[in-house]
Amino acid sequence: MFLNCKTWFSFHYGTYEPAKLIAQATELGIKSLALTNINSTADCWDFVQKCQAVGIKPILGAEVRNANAFCYVLLAKNNAGLLAIHAFLSYHKQQEITFPERPHFTAQDVWVIYRYQESILQQPLGAHELIGLDIQHLNNLTWQLQADSNKYVILHPVTYQDRTYYDVHRILRAIANNTLLSKLTAADYAGEGEVLMEEKELVSAFARFPSIISKTMEVVNSCSVEMEFHVDKNRKYFTTSEEDDSALLRKLAMEGCKMRYGMRNKQAMERVEKELKMIANLGFNAYFLIVWDILRYANERGFYHVGRGSGANSVVAYCLRITDVDPIKLDLYFERFLNPNRTSPPDFDIDFSWQDRDAIFEYIFMRYGRQYVSLLGMYTTFQRRAIIRELGKVFGLPKEEIDRLVHTKEWNAEDKFQRWIKKYGELLVNFPTNISVHAGGVLISEKPLNQYVVTELPPKGFVTAHMDMFEADRIGLYKFDILSQRGLGHIKDALQLIASNRGKHIDIHQVENFLNDPQLAKQIRQADTIGCFYIESPAMRQLLGKLKCSDYTTLVAASSIIRPGVAQSGMMKQYIERYHDRDKIVYLHPKMKELLEETFGVMVYQEDVIKVAHHFGGISLDEADILRRAMSGKYRSENKFEKLREKFFANCRALGYADAVTAEVWRQMESFGGYSFAKGHSASFAVESYQSLYLKTYYPQEFYVAVINNFGGFYRTEFYFHELRRNGGDIQLPCLNHSDYLTNIHGNKVYVGFIHLQGLEERFAHQIVIERKKNGEYKDLQDIFQRLHPSPEQLNLLIRIGALRFTGLDKKTLLWEANFKSKRVEKEVPVSLFATADEPHFNLPSFEEDRLEDLKDELDLLGFVVGDFFELLEEKHLQGSITVQDLPAYLGQQIKIIGRLVTIKETRTIKSERMCFGTFLDVDGGWLDTVHFPPVYKQYPFLGAGFYELYGRVIEEFGVYSVEVLSMRKLGYKFGASK
Known part of the structure; x- marks a missing residue:
């Protein structure tokens, strides 16, 4: 009888956890439930499985809305109907178009139920189109309308559990609309009374209209969706048959075995035979071949990759070059990879460069068909900090108070707003907030994916399933992990x-x-x-x-x-x-x-x-x-x-x-x-x-330029420039005639890329490089104006960082001349294509160069200096300071050491007290590790990046030296800016 139930997968609307909806229905003796989440079927198979477990008939569908406006409820009569509903929702979501007032479905597959309203009453309805009535509509029914009561069904919406969750629902609606709770309108949220009740209570309300009750039962009885859970629904064959798949996998594995182990390795051959038999028996031939095919394509494109996961326990995977790990050499545990009782496939995590992964996704969609492929979804959920921030905004708290509540455990029990945040915040924990994209999961189905799930098109540009890995696993769809790694x-x-x-x-x-x-x-x-x-x-x-x-x-x-x-x-x-x-x-x-x-x-x-x-x-x-x-x-x-x-x-x-x-x-x-x-x-x-270590050891300059250009690693980019300089790189500031958008290297000379120059527009940076490659190096300031037409702000940035030093002029002279020319351009004085004889000349005084000013420009515009950072420190601070290489000589003693902060890692003791581990660079560029126990960490907190004077005791564990800090203070830069 309940044809319009929502769970918390009606994001920011429903408040029922699916299991709790079903549990309450069981308590009330309800025999059928229709799950109709708003524009989604995200939890439909979990719902079906849990309903079947307690003897409730599950009905699947969706409530369709355009923003707040209710359109209709769709119910699947059968699996073809569910496919049609999924395809309908997917099309409109992917195209980002509004849902139509009257959808077109075949009568044998889908019920379309409109809400009772005058506009729909005046239109002729198809055999599959109905009008839904809630209890509140009963007073509007007349005996004349009863004559056509075959078009009416009971459509009582179920949105929340009780009055408390009605408040939670309204809070969710305020969050969704990014508005104060007090500013919600009646159109923004559900009506009162949208709760589950005993079926007899609902039927009793419609007792005067038995034909409506009968039509509702007809709808319930007509709907039946089937699903075989935990049965493989992935692409069945890589070729055209199981036999051909098995033959191809054997051929590839045997060829690879000879290449990896040689012609006479009996142990390897026996292991391959054993695995091939297991793979075939469990039906995973296609899984292996699809992974092999993806990597074959990657190799053709020159995409570097690494295979990980439990599949690395497989000799067949090693022979197919899916991984570079030799399971025989490492005696890897085969049953972790596959065993006769395992129903899920072996786990291959295939890592690609972040630059290449989208091309791999595109290949998979093209190769296996867009109807059959999607990225796997996942759901972000409300957690403590986000809840406090959202509730604080909903209740109208000032940002300063919200920030304080996020970072403290001491709340005022007398403050009603804080009591509300605590009360409703506890209820909101783990509520799904929206669908997002799994880190790398890809689904490749034998049947069109809309058989099972709605798909949409997030900003990333690849179709994504409204389904997380647990729901996919539940119905027998196994993900391929195509991951990104810098x-x-x-x-x-x-x-x-x-x-x-x-x-x-x-x-x-x-x-x-x-x-x-x-x-x-x-x-x-x-x-x-x-x-x-x-x-x-x-x-x-x-x-x-x-x-x-x-x-x-x-x-x-x-x-x-x-x-x-x-x-x-x-x-x-x-x-x-x-x-x-x-x-x-x-x-x-x-x-x-x-x-x-x-x-x-x-x-x-x-x-x-x-x-x-x-x-x-x-x-x-x-x-x-x-x-x-x-x-x-x-x-x-x-x-x-x-x-x-x-x-x-x-x-x-x-x-x-x-x-x-x-x-x-x-x-x-x-x-x-x-x-x-x-x-x-x-x-x-x-x-x-x-592999990384080999490149770093023998080709450190190229290696560190690559690290810098990928913007990935444990440390900030500036510290990779530091290591590059330590390893012989001659690092040059950005230059119009030598720098590219990314950092480049010629010989051992490295030019910092324009990308690192804060405030420089990306379009303009690319224009500099394109123009230089097309028409040659820039000659002077006049040439730059004629070819690039820079804005004063952009040109000043380039001058301040020294990118025009090839002109032979100092920065201050360049700034004077550049600003003069810019003003002439602003006054619409044309910049000639050729130098003219009447170009005004003026004599400027000689300007003194100031190394500290240059360093400050580097710090301001790059965020770091390309040379020795310790130039920014007064030398007097180094007096009495030791270096990292001296630590063994001072074991157990108290020392002073000056360090430039690299990173910190905060943790908590078993008593839940905050402590910290620090990493610094000393004056010689050596890496220093420090320990800051709770009393010291509380008394001497970190105050941002820069230099610190550290006093502490040298400690050692298994030959590794560090400093237990007893006190420390932040040191400023020579020019007084504490950054």
Whole structure:
């Protein structure tokens, strides 16, 4: 009887969580429900599955609106009707056009229900068109209208739970309209009484009109949508048949095996055969071939890529060059990749440069058909800070008070607005706010995607499904992860720069040579890894130093134990201690030694969780993989986590383990299960780290220019310029005759790109380069005016940064002349195409050059200086200061050191007190790590970028030195500007 129910996926309108809507309907004895979210079917399959589980008949459709204006409710009679509704919504969303007053659907597939109003009463209706009546309309019905009552159905809207959630609904509408709650009009929000009630109460209200009740039941009975859950709905074949797919995959795998392992490697051949059989049995031939096809296209286009994820555990993937990780060499856990009980496909994360990924998306859409491909959606949700800000605006609080509430836990219970924010804020947590785009998921379906989902066209320009990964997984659509990563941009651009600047062409996939290179081993051991993918952060460099890491296997482990779960549980420290001193290895149980001997008794990888759950806890492999995923939060909402936990403990008791041992094993599993990597994932990261490190070690100048031009890395761009200068780069300020839009390199001379000049218009910057390439270098100021016609503001920026230094004139003279010429242009004095004899000349006094003024211009216009930053510091501050290389000589002693702040990382102690880790550069350019414990951090806070005078004690852990700061103060620049 309820044909118009909304959940919170009617964004900023409905207030029901889907499960709670169904739970309340069950309590009220309701036997059928129609889900009709506004212009969306985002949660339709979750709704269907949950309804079926409790014996409620699910009906699917949508409430169509143009902005606030209600148009009609659409109900699918069957799957063809749902396809038609999805296609209808998708077309209008993608084209961004209003919905029509009267939609066209076939009578056998879709019901169209209009609201009772005079305009619709006067129009002839088709067999599938109806008029919906709510209780409030009953008084308007006359006996004359009853004569045509076959066109009327009960259309009672369900929007919110009760009076409290009615207020939540109105708040959501105010947020959606970006207005004060008090300024909402009646047209902006739902009417009162749009709640669920007992079906008999609704029927009773229409008791005078039995034909309307009968027609409503006819509609309910006529609607039936079917779905086989967790059944594969992805593209079935890569070729035209299962047999051809199997033959092609075998051919490619065998050819790749011979190339990777040689002609006589029996172990590799047997592993390939085993995997091919498993892949075929589980129906994943097409999945592998599609990934192979995407990478084949990428290789043709010269797009560099890295394959990661659990697929890196596969020898077939290695042979197809999907990954560069050798599973046999690393003894990767095959069951993490595929096992007979696994229904979801192996997980390939394919990383591309951020510059290339859109071209890959475009290829997938073209290759497999736009009806069948979409990006995967996801939903952003309300969380604490956003809730406070939105509610503060809705209630009319001033910005200053909202900012204070966001950053404090001390609220005034006497303040009614703060009470309202607290009350309604708690109710809004986790409400979906809008559909967005998944980080890289792509769906490729066997049938048109509108069979299952509405699609729209976000600003990114690629069709995106109104479906998140959990809904997709529920119905059997598995995503391909096509990810974007700036680290790959570094590698790709560095290779191109090396080729153009040095004439050398490098095969970056010769990873085996990199792993055995003693110079790279030395670089890792010394943690000289700034700019290198995944191994450049302060925490990672410290870890590499503590491990004295100099080999691939240790780097693979390091890339996983740095993750928050391992580090915060204390197991990272345990791993380091046991790595250096095997006598400290203590196994909780002999079985744990058997499982974790490779990692010294510490769970490091996701495979370790699976192995322990299976071999120690007696859980099957497929359940162990589900447990691993549940520990990452993916299935907790479906209660699988608790069921598996109970089974684990019960099995351990049956196996005779002590309760304390079982509890500690579980604690270790749970503490990092959500953050750890698959071993193949870590191995893939380590391969890319070695590739970056190779380029940094042997071609540092080109490497750092590539890092700078990709604007990606752990640190701000200025610190990569710093490393570039340390590695021999002759860095030049922007120049009209030598700079490009991005930073370029010729020999060892590097010209800063115009992109870094703050305030310079992008269009004008490109114009400078295009004109220079077309008509040659600029000669003088007159030539610049004639060819570029710059505005005074843009020209002044270029002069102040020194971009016109090729003229031989100092900056002040250039500014005088430029502004004089600009004023002549403003007075419409024509600038001749040729120099004229009557051009006015005047004599200017000689201006003194001021190095500090130049440095200030660099700081103001670039945000950094290209030379030695310490030129900005008074030398007196360096008296009595040591440097980073001196730290070992002062172990345990209190010292003074001057540092230029690079970055800070705030964290909290077990007592929830704020503390901080800092990273600085010393006067020699050395990298300094500092620790700021809570009392010191509170007394001596950071005051922004710049120089700091640090007093502290030199400490050491596993050979890595840092400073425990006891006090510090900010130092100004010579010219007095504290930036």
